[in-house]
Structures are given as C-alpha cells and as structure tokens.
Amino acid sequence: MSARTRYLAAALDLMAADGFNGTSMRDIARAAETSLSNLYNHFASKSDVLVALLRDANDDLLRRIRAELDTAGPSATERMAAAVRAYVTFSGECQTAAVLSLSEFRYLRGEGREAVVQARDTTESIFRGVIADGVGTGEFRTPYPDGATRAIVSICAAVPTWYRPDGPLSLSELADVHVRYVLAMLEAATVTAQQPASTAMPA
Amino acid sequence: MSARTRYLAAALDLMAADGFNGTSMRDIARAAETSLSNLYNHFASKSDVLVALLRDANDDLLRRIRAELDTAGPSATERMAAAVRAYVTFSGECQTAAVLSLSEFRYLRGEGREAVVQARDTTESIFRGVIADGVGTGEFRTPYPDGATRAIVSICAAVPTWYRPDGPLSLSELADVHVRYVLAMLEAATVTAQQPASTAMPA
C-alpha cells in the first residue's frame, strides 16, 4: 500500500465522517501515521486531497457502469437496468466514497472542481443517452425524458446515505428494486411484465 | 424583523454557501450587523444556530405538505400528488433552506439532532402512509412499496441542489413533472391517462 493510498484512505474516512471543513490536515496525517509535513509532500493543499478522493470515486463509478453496459443486452431497457445496477452496487460497496461524492463536492473550487464536474457529466450523459435511445425505440414512454436523468441519478446517489449492509435486502436485491423503480418512472413498456426480485422490503 | 430572525437569515445564507464548519460565528454576526457577543446572547452555540435553521425548515416543509393535503382529493393518487407538489414547491421557493437541510444535518449531534430526526420521520411517515393507502386500494401497483418512500423523498430533496429559478420550467411545471415521475414509479393505475403538464423540459 503506497503512502498516497494510505493518506487517501485515512482522508476518506475522516472527511466522510466530519466533512471537509471538519477534517484537518493534522487529523489525516495522524490517522495515516505520518507527519503533517509529509502529507504536504504528497498533496499541495487540503482541497487537492478532496479532489483526488472525488476523482477516484467517480472513476470507479464510471468504470463499473461501463463494465456492466459491456455485458448488457442491446435494448435501452436492458442498458438502463445495467447502469442502475452498477450505480446502486457502487453506492453500497463503496458507501463511504459515495457519501463523500454526494456531500463534499460543494467545497471544491477552481480547476479541481471543473475536473470533477466533467467526470460527473460523463456519468450523467450515459444515463441521458440510454433514456434518449429508449424514447426513440418506444421502450420508454415518459412524456418528460429530459428531467428523468436527474431524478434517476438523485435516487441512485442517495442510496449510500441510508443503506446499511445488515439491512433486510442484499445489495443485489436492492439493485433489482431500484431497476424496477427507474424503469417504472420512465414508463417502460416492459415494466409490468417484470418479475419482482424479492417480496421482502425494508420498513 | 426580530434580531433572532436576522441572525437566522444570515446564518442560513452563509451555511448554505460554505457549510456548517466553513461558517464562523463571527461571519454570522458580521452578516447580521451585530456583535459576536450579542449573537451568543441568542444562541448558546453554533450548533444551536444550525438546529434552529433545520427545525424551521422542516416545520415549513411539514406545514406546506399538510396544507396541500387538506385541500387534496381523497384518493391516494391525489394525496401523493399533493404531497409531492408541496415538497417540490418548497424545494424551489425555499431553495437555500432546502439545500441546508439536505447537506448540513450530518453535523448535528445530541438532542438537537434527535429533534430534527423526529421532524424528518414525521415528513417521511406522511409519504409512507399515502403509499400504504394506495397499495391497499389498488391505486399503486408497485411490488416494492416499502422502499418507495426513500426513493420519492430522495428525488424531492435533491431538487434544490440543481434547480434554478430562471430554468425553462416554472416551479409549478416542475412540480407536475415530479408528480408524474413519482406516480409512475409507484406504478399508479391512472398514470398513463394523465396529461403532460408541459412539452418543454430542461436539457
């Protein structure tokens, strides 16, 4: 494990718990069992630490979505299901990073912010493209396809804020449930023919 | 305008922009054109300021939802539409307070946190109750009603993070769009019979 990885792992836990402004560079150095000066040898500023964390998280999410899409069927319905599965799975498996992405992005400024904005746009454009495809083929019948991307991403991005690994549903079941919600929201033609993934749900 | 109201208005803008830990009591006092000591005469701590802000915001949201429900029709479909309309309207009209509620809640501890948690549970339980009613009457046919509350609240709560008053849709149109998303997600029996509220949507 490289020094950089250790710093980022420590910073991830601390910032997810106490926020960007609630975490000091001394806190991070201490958690990584190094000195403050050494931390500054790897990151020019506290903002740079956050940029690295959010970029890594977004890269991971994007990689997962693309991997799922590579093995998905050709229809927009199948591709949307794959993308939602990937997002929900990421939200559960990388919960801390997903929470951080959601809550601490606002503290970024300048070019670091622009880089993360661009990475987010890439993710959103994948959903937007699949929605447009599905509307074109008639698979999705929602009269409001343009606003659906935000609604879908909002649902997926909120999962890490309440998900608990010891909950009543496995992450795979949770992904299935969210696929159903999303396809129903898009008024997918196939949604009523789907089989429920599970009959048990959290209260 | 009472002194307390002036402090809270200043704190709301500052904390929504820079976060709880990024806003100092001196910043708040300066923005409210008073002294730090006077601020401490009204709030025992910075946390107490945040508690007051989040409680006020939640009270406002709850009041709006209840007011809409009072004039709504009796069906679960109409009541869900009313609740979503109220939430989206609040998100747009009280955007700063809504953003704060979403992002800064995590910095609360102790009994102040518990009070806000309880207020949130009250709001969520309204949605949960309407969903249960609709499932009971057969209006909502989703196989996963128990997870739908979180998905619905997540969509509504995310609106203030991207909404712009100068966007292509009026707040009323935006509310209509979200009502359609939510009812579709619940697989409402009436959803395909609905009329689109608008043909224009943001990109």
Next chain:
DNA sequence: CCTACCGATCGGTAGG
C-alpha cells in the same frame, strides 16, 4: 434584577 449589547480577550487550532 433583567435584557440587550459592547470592546476586548481567553486557550487552542487552522492551513500552510
């Protein structure tokens, strides 16, 4: 005896 409020300063810590 209370409130509302002041200028000044407390012990510690922030990012760098």
Next chain:
DNA sequence: CCTACCGATCGGTAGG
C-alpha cells in the same frame, strides 16, 4: 521525513 514555526482565525467568554 521531521521540528519548529508563521499570520489569522476559531468557538466561546470575560467584566461592565
């Protein structure tokens, strides 16, 4: 990779 620091500012409180 460390000790030793900086200008400033932190949340909170002093006496009056």
